[in-house]
Every structure is written in C-alpha cells, then in structure tokens.
Amino acid sequence: MDGKLISVQGNKLTITVDDVFNLEKVIKLSDGKQPSVGLTIDDNRHISRDQQKKIFALIHDLCNYTGDEPKYWEDEFKWRVQITFGIDEFSLSDCSVTIGNYMILTILEFLFEENIPFRTKLWDSLPQDFPRQRLSLINRTCVLCGKPHADLAHYKAVGMGRNRHLIDERKMFFFTLCRECHQEQHRIGINNFIKKYHIKPLRLSDDDLIRFKILSKKRLKELKLNDRKT
Secondary structure, three states, X not given: OOEEEEEEEXXXXXXEEOOOOOHHHHHHHOOOOOOOOOOOOOOOOXXXXXXXXXXXXXXXXXXXHHOOOHHHHHHXXXXXXXXXXXXXXXXXXXXXXXXXXHHHHHHHHHHHHOOOOOOOOOOOOOOOOHHHHHHHHHHOOOOOOOXXXXXXXXXXXXXXXXXXXXXXXXXXXXXXXXXXXXXXXXXXXXXXXXXXXXXXOEOOOHHHHHHOOOOOHXXXXXXXXXXXXX
16 A cells, blocks of 8 residues: 655654545454554655556556457567667666656557557646656647647747748747637737646657647648748
8 A cells, every 4th residue: 555654753653545445454464463564765766566457557548458468468568668769678677767657658658559448547647747748749738638639839939920831830939729729828828837737848859749639741842941041
C-alpha cells in the first residue's frame, strides 16, 4: 500500500494512504499480532512507486483489450524505450525517474496510435515538460485537459492583419488546445494564458512540422527556396 508522509514528531509519523485501510483485515493477516510496516522514501532519482503503478496500470488496460500477457508488452515497451532514447537495458524496479517517464510516454503514444482505450488518467501520467507538449501535438489532444481533436494554437496569433500564406511556421511556437481552452486563451490573451497554465509552446523541426501536418512538403520546399532568395 502506498501513501504520503504528512508529518514527523519524534519517532511518530503521520502517513495518509492512497487506498482505504482495512485494519481488521491487516490484523487477521498478521495472525492477531501487532502489524509491522516499512517505510520507503522516493528520492526523485529512482523511479517512483507512483510511476511504477501508472506503467503497470496502462499495460494492464492494454492487455485487457488485446488479451495478451503483461510481460510481453512490458518487454516490448522497454525495447522501444531503449531504441528510441538510446539507453541501455534497464529494470523497472530501480531505473531512473527519467526512464520511468520515457516508459509512460512510450506506452501512451502507442495507445493513442492504436486507438486503445485506457482508464488511467492521462494528464496525471505525463511529466510537465517537453514530452507532454510533444505528445499532445502528435495526437492533437488538448495539452491542458486531454480532450481529443484539439486546435493547433500559435504562440504568435495568426489572424487579423496578417496574410496566412506569407507566414513561416518554422519560426513559430505551437501547442494544442480544445475549443473551450482555446476560447479562454483568446479571452485573456496569449501571454496571460501561458503564465496561468505554465505552458511552454514548442518550436518544431522541419521533420516535425511535416509529421504533425503543420506544413506540407511542398510548402516547406517553397519556404526553403525563399530563404535562398533573401
């Protein structure tokens, strides 16, 4: 059972647990003796229990859908993380926090691509940095609430007084918002919106602009030809 350390007074600790604690059941399992507990502190270097739980919950939801064995997909996603991020073989029992995040992102991206449903809360599973922004762009989900079919938002607004056909998207920063969040962004202004939600819009590579369907190959070629003329 997992929980959080709330306070310490001498040798007495106050801990809140994540699930309902059934003391009668615990006493029964300990054969009527005083139950003993252990305490492990996450040190922000090694993978946390929270990350481990989310990884295996996502794999469990995938296997419920496919009928496969969890070990198969655990090994498959480990291999994908090794190939994608160029890291050595690792164990989910003692790998780093960063590798734990890589696993979560790799599994989520696969579930999105294959349109496989899962119950785990999406945005609670994502780190609040570049990977989250990138994953939301790849799948066009709202970076704030996770709703699908999100709008592509520009850090520098494309609208009145500007010719959309003359804009160079290579010099712009992007993020994705559902219609409701996008309306709030317009209502309070882009700078206030970014400060309020701590969003970091991304400047994308040429390959990503094409991959995310922001630019066509033809349009990219036109922009590069313009570069040579100036």
